[in-house]
Amino acid sequence: MFLKGSRYENASLFYPDEDGEVVFDGVRAREIGKATGVIEHIIREGDRLDLLARHYYNNDRHWWRIIDANPEIMFATDLLLDDWLGQTILIPKIRE
Template sequence: MLFPGSRYAAIEVVEVADPDGTRRRTLVTRRVPRTPGVLEYVVLDGERLDHLAARFYSDPQKYWLILDANPEELDPFRLMRPGRRIRIPRDRTAPR
């Protein structure tokens, strides 16, 4: 079940067959949109993605916006190394 407002809510659900023939439903790979208009930020010791999301978006559950803006690093723990420069995008989920 996908919750309304989820970043996956608009993603197509497809049925696929496993090698043994078992069929299951899954989501099509989500395309990460380009993130223009970003702030460059230097990670401080002890910071976490949810803390940054709370600070910049007033919602710790929007940490995934920061992950989407930094696709070169798939490991969120490596992304948050102190001293690393990361991109903080605008909140594209906010009403305009």
Template sequence: MADIEPYENALDAIPGAHPYPRTSRYHDAEIGIHRQADGTEVRYAKRRLLPPIEDRTGDDTQSHTVRTGERPDLLGRRYFGDPGQWWQIADANPVLDPRELTDEPGREIDVPLAGHFPRSPQGDRRG
């Protein structure tokens, strides 16, 4: 990805620099702290909200017709070069379970264009 600063790749390799890698769907999720009765702190990712679908324009996505045998991870590899990026496609379509994306051959689904899908409403913490 050309738009990512080289130092961010180095930060991903440092334990504790980011709770989740930059490619994770939880990278921008706010981290909460729950304090147990004994004082122990438990960190957790707060609820991750999806960008509103109506905020997208036709320039943000491309259409894909599902073929027999396709899976979300295969689409992630095809469109983003990383099978772990299936979540970007799931976020762009109103499905509860990512398997719904590919369970019906012939279905038209939206695939966000790299760098065009809106960030989560919680914002981009990287500045």
């Protein structure tokens, strides 16, 4: 269903209930492990998750790695980090 190496590759599907009806046709949330090898970054004005990902990973599409390391940042609506000014977030190392 997902490409090999996708972060959703091992996520399980929703299964039918007792009546055999699938309540939700989709994939369950994937497990997120602890972030290792992190850098602490203090949010400054103008910081965005995609820009931080470009700076730290040289790939702006890896913003989700930062979200994984910071469970209090939950949705892409937090892509703009204005509400987090002065807060410290974790930037995880990319697992090899």
